[in-house]
Amino acid sequence: DTGVSQDPRHKITKRGQNVTFRCDPISEHNRLYWYRQTLGQGPEFLTYFQNEAQLEKSRLLSDRFSAERPKGSFSTLEIQRTEQGDSAMYLCASSFPRGKGSDEQYFGPGTRLTVT
Amino acid sequence: KQEVTQIPAALSVPEGENLVLNCSFTDSAIYNLQWFRQDPGKGLTSLLLIQSSQREQTSGRLNASLDKSSGRSTLYIAASQPGDSATYLCAVNDYKLSFGAGTTVTVRA
Numbered sequence: 001d002t003g004v005s006q007d008p009r010h011k012i013t014k015r016g017q018n019v020t021f022r023c024d025p026i027s028e029h030n031r032l033y034w035y036r037q038t039l040g041q042g043p044e045f046l047t048y049f050q051n052e053a054q055l056e057k058s059r060l061l062s063d064r065f066s067a068e069r070p071k072g073s074f075s076t077l078e079i080q081r082t083e084q085g086d087s088a089m090y091l092c093a094s095s096f097p098r099g100k101g102s103d104e105q106y107f108g109p110g111t112r113l114t115v116t
Numbered sequence: 117k118q119e120v121t122q123i124p125a126a127l128s129v130p131e132g133e134n135l136v137l138n139c140s141f142t143d144s145a146i147y148n149l150q151w152f153r154q155d156p157g158k159g160l161t162s163l164l165l166i167q168s169s170q171r172e173q174t175s176g177r178l179n180a181s182l183d184k185s186s187g188r189s190t191l192y193i194a195a196s197q198p199g200d201s202a203t204y205l206c207a208v209n210d211y212k213l214s215f216g217a218g219t220t221v222t223v224r225a
Contacts, residue, residue, distance in 0.1 A: 042205050102165075104150065
C-alpha cells in the first residue's frame with residue numbers, strides 16, 4: 001500500500017495556460033475525490049468518481065475544469081485558460097467504502113498551483 | 117448545505133497541557149466524521165474516524181467524541197508535545213467531506 005500519490009507537487013503557470021494534474025489512488029480503492037484548498041480555509045469538494053463514472057460535480061467546478069478517470073484507476077484534473085483565482089492546493093483522496101459509516105478517505109500530498 | 121465550524125481558529129499552549137478542539141456541524145445526516153492533521157504546505161493525514169453510530173474513538177493520546185444530535189465533535193489531545201503543532205481539521209462525511217476551516221495549534225516547548 002503506497003498511499004495516494006499526486007503529480008506534479010508544484011506547478012507555476014501563466015494566466016491563460018492549460019494545466020493537468022494526475023492522481024493515483026490506493027490500488028484497491030474504487031472511489032476517487034478531488035478537493036481544492038485555498039490559504040487559511042478547509043478543502044472544498046470538487047468532484048468524485050466511483051470506478052470510471054463521475055458521479056457528482058460541485059458548482060465550484062466551472063466549465064474550464066474537467067476531470068477524468070478513464071479506466072477506474074488514476075484520474076486527471078485539467079484546468080483550461082487558468083485564472084489567478086485558480087491558485088490553490090488541489091487535493092486528491094480515495095476510499096473503498098465497506099459501509100457508509102466506515103468510508104474513510106485517504107489524501108495525497110496535493111498539487112500546489114500558482115497562476116501568475 | 118452542510119456548514120462546519122471549528123473553534124478556536126488558533127490555540128497556543130505550553131508543552132504538557134491537554135488540548136481541546138471543537139467542531140460543530142449543521143446537518144446531522146452524516147455517515148461519519150473524520151479528524152485530520154495538516155502540516156504547513158502538506159496534504160492531510162487522517163487521525164480518527166468516528167462512525168455516526170459511535171460516541172467516541174481513541175488512538176493513543178487522541179480521543180474524539182461525537183454527539184450527532186447536537187451536531188458537535190471534540191478532539192482531545194493529551195499531554196501535548198511540540199510535534200503536535202499543526203492545523204487540525206474536522207470533516208463530516210455524507211458521501212463527500214465537508215470541512216471546517218481548521219484550528220491551528222502551537223505547542224510551546
